[in-house]
Amino acid sequence: MASRKESGVSSSNTLDSPVKQIQIEGLVVLKIIKHYQEEGQGSEVVQGVLLGLVVEDRLEITNCFPFPQHTEEDADFDEVQYQMEMMRSLRHVNIDHLHVGWYQSTFYGSFVSRALLDSQFSYQHAIEESVVLIYDPIKTAQGSLSLKAYRLTPKLMEICKEKDFSAEGLKKAAVGYENMFEEVPIVIKNSHLISVLLWELEEKSTVPSKHELLSLSSSSSHLEKSLQMLMDRVDDMSQDIVKFNTFSRNTSKQQQQKHQYIQRRQQENTQRQSRGEPPLPEEDISKMFKPPQPPPRMDTLLIAGGLSVVLDKHLIQCDFRTLLIRRYCWFVPE
Amino acid sequence: MKYCPTCRGSCVKLSSSLASTLPPQTSRGRHLTRDFLWKNMAVYGPVVKIHPVVLASIADSYERRNEGATRVIGTILGTIDKHSVEITNCFSVPHNESEDEVAVDMEFAKNMYELHKKVSPSEAIVGWYATGFDITEHSVLIHEYYSREAQNPIHLTLDTTLQNGKMNVRAYVSAQMGVPGKTVGVMFTPLTVKHIYYDTERIGIDLLHTTCASPSRTNGLTSDLAQVGTSAARVQDMLTTVLAYIEDVLSGKVIADNSVGRCLMDLLNKVPFIPAEDFESMLNSNINDLLMVTYLTNLAQAQISLNEKLVVL
Numbered sequence: 001m002a003s004r005k006e007s008g009v010s011s012s013n014t015l016d017s018p019v020k021q022i023q024i025e026g027l028v029v030l031k032i033i034k035h036y037q038e039e040g041q042g043s044e045v046v047q048g049v050l051l052g053l054v055v056e057d058r059l060e061i062t063n064c065f066p067f068p069q070h071t072e073e074d075a076d077f078d079e080v081q082y083q084m085e086m087m088r089s090l091r092h093v094n095i096d097h098l099h100v101g102w103y104q105s106t107f108y109g110s111f112v113s114r115a116l117l118d119s120q121f122s123y124q125h126a127i128e129e130s131v132v133l134i135y136d137p138i139k140t141a142q143g144s145l146s147l148k149a150y151r152l153t154p155k156l157m158e159i160c161k162e163k164d165f166s167a168e169g170l171k172k173a174a175v176g177y178e179n180m181f182e183e184v185p186i187v188i189k190n191s192h193l194i195s196v197l198l199w200e201l202e203e204k205s206t207v208p209s210k211h212e213l214l215s216l217s218s219s220s221s222h223l224e225k226s227l228q229m230l231m232d233r234v235d236d237m238s239q240d241i242v243k244f245n246t247f248s249r250n251t252s253k254q255q256q257q258k259h260q261y262i263q264r265r266q267q268e269n270t271q272r273q274s275r276g277e278p279p280l281p282e283e284d285i286s287k288m289f290k291p292p293q294p295p296p297r298m299d300t301l302l303i304a305g306g307l308s309v310v311l312d313k314h315l316i317q318c319d320f321r322t323l324l325i326r327r328y329c330w331f332v333p334e
Numbered sequence: 335m336k337y338c339p340t341c342r343g344s345c346v347k348l349s350s351s352l353a354s355t356l357p358p359q360t361s362r363g364r365h366l367t368r369d370f371l372w373k374n375m376a377v378y379g380p381v382v383k384i385h386p387v388v389l390a391s392i393a394d395s396y397e398r399r400n401e402g403a404t405r406v407i408g409t410i411l412g413t414i415d416k417h418s419v420e421i422t423n424c425f426s427v428p429h430n431e432s433e434d435e436v437a438v439d440m441e442f443a444k445n446m447y448e449l450h451k452k453v454s455p456s457e458a459i460v461g462w463y464a465t466g467f468d469i470t471e472h473s474v475l476i477h478e479y480y481s482r483e484a485q486n487p488i489h490l491t492l493d494t495t496l497q498n499g500k501m502n503v504r505a506y507v508s509a510q511m512g513v514p515g516k517t518v519g520v521m522f523t524p525l526t527v528k529h530i531y532y533d534t535e536r537i538g539i540d541l542l543h544t545t546c547a548s549p550s551r552t553n554g555l556t557s558d559l560a561q562v563g564t565s566a567a568r569v570q571d572m573l574t575t576v577l578a579y580i581e582d583v584l585s586g587k588v589i590a591d592n593s594v595g596r597c598l599m600d601l602l603n604k605v606p607f608i609p610a611e612d613f614e615s616m617l618n619s620n621i622n623d624l625l626m627v628t629y630l631t632n633l634a635q636a637q638i639s640l641n642e643k644l645v646v647l
Contacts, residue, residue: 026542027394030387030535037532038422038454063394068452082452089446092439093426094398140534145541190542193393193494198543200501201386204529227627234634241641 019129019184020057022149026190026198028064029147035066036105036137049083050101051090054129059184061133062096064103101149103133107229112181120152121160131184149184156180379523381418382488382505383530386539388424388463389492389503395426396465396494403431405466407476409443410490411450411457419460419488420530423450429476436472438479461488467497469506474520477508489522503527 032048040046048066052059065086067079091097101123104116116132123130136146152160190198388410399406408426412419425446429438447459462480464473473489480487486507493502506522531539576598582588608616 025394027387027390029538029542030390033532033534033538034385034387034422035453037534066453082449085445086449089442089449092428092442093395094400095395137534140537145538188542191394191397193397194390194542196496196501197386197389197393198539200503201389201529201539202543230631230634237638237641 018057019054019059019131019151021059022131022184022186023058023060023189024147024186025060025062026188026194028061029145029188031064031066032103032105032133032135032147033137033140036135039066039069040105040137045107046105048103049086049099050103050131050133051087051096051098052100053096053098054100059100059129059131061100063090065090099127099130101127101130101132103135105135105137107138117152117160120150121157124152124157125161147186149186150181151184153180153182379507379525380415380488381528382490382525383418383420383528384490384503385420385422385530385532386535388421391424392426392463392465392490392492393494396492400428405431405464405494407438407462407464409447409459409480410461410463410488411447411454412460413456413458414460421460421488421490423454423457424463425450431472436475438476440479459484459487461490463490463492465492465494467491467493467495469522473522474508477520477522481508488525 028050035048036046046066046069048064050061051063051065052061054060068082087097087099102119120130120132123132131149131151134148134150136148139146392406392408395406395408406426407429408424410421411423411425412421414420427439427443427446429436431437450457459480461484462476464476469489469491477487477489480489489506489508491502491504491506493500493504505525505527507525508520509523510519511521512519579588579594580598583590
């Protein structure tokens with residue numbers, strides 16, 4: 001297999017952020033799963049708030065509560081008020097009321113968007129250590145719990161702070177799509193009482209544990225759908241590239257025109273001088289040739305980042321599937 | 335009143351008119367212990383289905399109780415069916431309990447319910463929960479309050495004090511008893527409790543279960559390959575158990591059970607009968623598809639990194 005680089009997300013060895021590890025309680029995992037299962041079937045994303053505390057270089061997430069869906073009738077629904085009330089009530093029952101991040105479900109890995117960036121930026125700006133937990137329900141249904149924690153890299157934070165999204169700004173900060181998000185490793189920790197509960201459940205459970213992971217059929221629409229999402233993203237990307245190409249072509253054409261105009265002017269001026277007439281006034285060249293708008297680079301970056309994340313996941317899945325099938329092949333002749 | 339010496343005193347006390355020195359035995363010779371009764375008593379009332387998130391929530395709020403409180407109470411939310419009640423959510427309610435009186439913060443309960451309703455409008459109050467082993471007199475009062483909020487509320491207890499070495503989950507409904515017109519009392523009748531899971535919840539619980547094994551009670555989210563390994567190991571264990579059982583039956587050590595035999599037949603019939611070449615060609619075409627996808631993804635990755643470099647130039 002070709003060696004795979006973790007593009008789109010820099011590996012956690014190079015983290016120099018205040019948070020090196022995330023510790024989640026089992027309760028939070030269950031709540032997130034339940035929230036998506038019950039409320040997330042129609043729309044694409046469900047969101048919620050994470051509560052916890054920071055211990056040394058670990059971020060401990062001890063509880064969470066969901067956010068209601070955005071509906072058009074709730075024009076007067078006050079998100080902030082809901083949040084405040086919820087946190088106040090939770091404080092009465094001794095639940096940690098410190099806001100440490102938020103979670104979101106994703107649809108086949110398409111979570112990198114402007115909205116996510118803005119939200120995460122405002123969170124990280126207010127609270128240094130906040131993270132966004134991305135829960136992938138479809139991958140989880142396939143057999144392995146898919147929960148990832150992301151933060152914005154410090155470089156990206158600076159750019160967002162200055163709101164300088166032009167090409168020069170990005171070049172200055174040397175932010176590529178690889179350095180947008182950093183992934184933080186997650187560890188699940190349960191208290192003793194919850195462990196006892198888990199043993200009890202294991203004894204009493206009548207539902208057998210699922211072995212979806214071993215299912216060979218890739219005809220289940222997951223692979224197809226992922227590929228379709230991939231194609232959509234690649235389409236977006238290529239459109240963006242086309243836009244950029246036209247922009248650069250336009251700029252160079254315009255430069256040429258400017259040069260020509262200046263030369264002609266100079267020629268005319270020399271001619272007039274030789275004839276003794278006053279030279280024509282120097283016109284404001286920049287007003288004549290308005291430079292075309294450079295396309296917003298931020299979106300390109302976002303698309304590239306999202307694409308690379310999807311590609312990564314894809315690659316991992318395909319590699320693992322091929323491995324599985326290869327192993328299975330050994331049993332066939334017998 | 336006599337106790338069964340073998341069950342070490344946990345048998346149900348029976349009056350002497352109903353039994354001789356030992357408690358009655360069922361047709362299979364088992365003693366009527368309290369646990370046995372819990373499992374087999376006639377149950378009048380809906381079946382209670384609980385999701386694991388509710389139990390984890392209750393355990394967590396028990397751990398966070400105020401100093402001096404011996405138990406916590408709270409509301410349970412869920413949906414009611416014709417024959418069953420499905421409990422999907424809960425929240426704890428602050429309360430004070432002393433010898434003579436009990437005070438529950440009703441305002442708080444109402445507020446929380448409103449907030450929860452905004453997220454999941456289909457959940458309704460179906461009852462209340464309390465941690466602890468038994469039902470006290472205070473529970474009757476609290477139950478009365480909750481019967482104002484919901485029809486026939488369910489009282490759920492989670493035994494966090496781990497009596498009998500187990501964390502028992504029990505559910506009750508209240509029923510009137512006594513002489514009508516004179517002393518009327520309330521009796522809590524038990525209901526059957528079932529644990530149900532969504533698929534994804536089951537997978538989550540499996541993962542959480544792995545933390546029980548490690549000494550520091552932690553576990554990282556494993557990579558895909560490691561999980562495939564554990565799943566395969568589990569299937570292998572199951573196969574060895576089945577094989578051992580079959581060997582025993584064949585050698586006569588264990589009496590053959592017809593139902594098990596039927597299950598085994600089902601299992602063998604599930605493996606589809608495909609000639610080897612077809613199987614191989616299917617696998618190969620599958621691998622080809624996957625290799626193509628791998629190639630495409632690599633290509634796309636190379637493309638974006640190239641694009642990045644060109645743009646930044």
